Amino acid sequence: MSVRIGITGVAGRMGRTLVEAVAAADGVTLAAALERPDSSLIGADAGELAGLGKNGVAVSGALSEVIDSMDVLIDFTIPDATLANVALCAEHGVAMVIGTTGFTARQQQQIDDAAGRIAVCKASNFSTGVNLCFKLLDMAARVLGDDVDIEIIEAHHRHKIDAPSGTALSMGGVVANALGRDLAEVAIYGREGQTGARERETIGFATVRAGDVVGDHTVLFAADGERIEITHKASSRMSFGRGAVRAARWLATREPGLYDMQDVLGLKADRQ
Numbered sequence: 001m002s003v004r005i006g007i008t009g010v011a012g013r014m015g016r017t018l019v020e021a022v023a024a025a026d027g028v029t030l031a032a033a034l035e036r037p038d039s040s041l042i043g044a045d046a047g048e049l050a051g052l053g054k055n056g057v058a059v060s061g062a063l064s065e066v067i068d069s070m071d072v073l074i075d076f077t078i079p080d081a082t083l084a085n086v087a088l089c090a091e092h093g094v095a096m097v098i099g100t101t102g103f104t105a106r107q108q109q110q111i112d113d114a115a116g117r118i119a120v121c122k123a124s125n126f127s128t129g130v131n132l133c134f135k136l137l138d139m140a141a142r143v144l145g146d147d148v149d150i151e152i153i154e155a156h157h158r159h160k161i162d163a164p165s166g167t168a169l170s171m172g173g174v175v176a177n178a179l180g181r182d183l184a185e186v187a188i189y190g191r192e193g194q195t196g197a198r199e200r201e202t203i204g205f206a207t208v209r210a211g212d213v214v215g216d217h218t219v220l221f222a223a224d225g226e227r228i229e230i231t232h233k234a235s236s237r238m239s240f241g242r243g244a245v246r247a248a249r250w251l252a253t254r255e256p257g258l259y260d261m262q263d264v265l266g267l268k269a270d271r272q
């Protein structure tokens with residue numbers, strides 16, 4: 001059985017990549033493509049928009065009109081749009097893959113609540129490499145403990161609207177958790193002026209926005225006399241697109257609940 005997929009934000013950088021990723025994957029069909037209701041692209045062919053040639057799927061401006069044609073909605077848009085889609089998907093029993101970043105704690109709670117009714121796979125980063133890095137970071141933090149200063153540096157393209165990146169925050173969460181620290185208490189989001197000396201337990205974040213950088217992340221563990229850096233560099237959005245489509249296929253047969261890419265890749269021992 002082919003999993004029927006809807007993609008919203010289809011004219012965006014990730015939306016177009018996702019159309020390409022669905023076309024390249026086995027066991028999935030593009031059932032619907034969505035954009036803002038007021039977009040000039042409503043009615044355009046989604047395949048042409050993605051540079052693949054016509055695929056016969058016209059861009060729609062209303063999820064309510066096409067929702068019953070899909071098993072899973074993939075959403076890489078903006079938080080407000082994603083939340084409106086979460087509510088409709090929960091009503092219609094449609095699973096969701098969520099790649100959007102920049103949610104507030106309150107918005108995240110709304111997603112958690114919806115996951116009581118539908119299967120949701122939400123990840124700040126759908127690439128296999130970044131998810132492997134999460135495991136490496138956990139191991140590094142546990143081994144290095146409180147003997148190192150930890151700093152997280154990320155770089156993205158000039159169009160990115162949220163900072164730090166969702167991935168950087170997830171990486172901070174992984175190392176904080178491994179060290180028994182609360183990220184909300186120890187995170188330092190940038191430094192300026194007379195900051196005073198660094199306190200060991202803090203976790204610093206530095207953000208670069210420039211040009212067309214797809215997504216670079218480095219976590220630096222610095223001790224006296226040696227440094228370890230764990231770095232991931234994405235050079236193509238297909239690394240995220242392929243992962244999101246893999247997650248959609250995996251999600252189609254799951255019970256309601258909140259999952260992430262670690263579940264999809266089998267990296268969580270307790271969910272096998």
Ligand SMILES: NC(=O)C1=CN([C@@H]2O[C@H](COP(=O)(O)OP(=O)(O)OC[C@H]3O[C@@H](n4cnc5c(N)ncnc54)[C@H](OP(=O)(O)O)[C@@H]3O)[C@@H](O)[C@H]2O)C=CC1
Nearest residue numbers: 009012013014035036076077081099100101124125126240
């Ligand atoms: N988890 C992961 O692996 C990854 C996550 N991301 C995240 O995905 C999100 C999107 O990134 P990116 O593709 O670069 O951003 P873009 O701005 O290129 O794309 C977002 C698209 O969503 C559209 N959109 C906005 N509101 C709506 C709406 N109500 N209904 C339908 N479409 C809507 C936008 O339209 P318009 O331009 O007209 O506003 C735009 O086409 C970001 O949060 C980013 O951080 C990105 C890459 C990987």
Ligand SMILES: O=C(O)C1=N[C@H](C(=O)O)C[C@H](O)C1
Nearest residue numbers: 101124125160165166167215
């Ligand atoms: O906006 C992007 O481009 C990306 N966003 C995600 C994030 O915020 O971590 C993932 C990836 O780094 C690209």
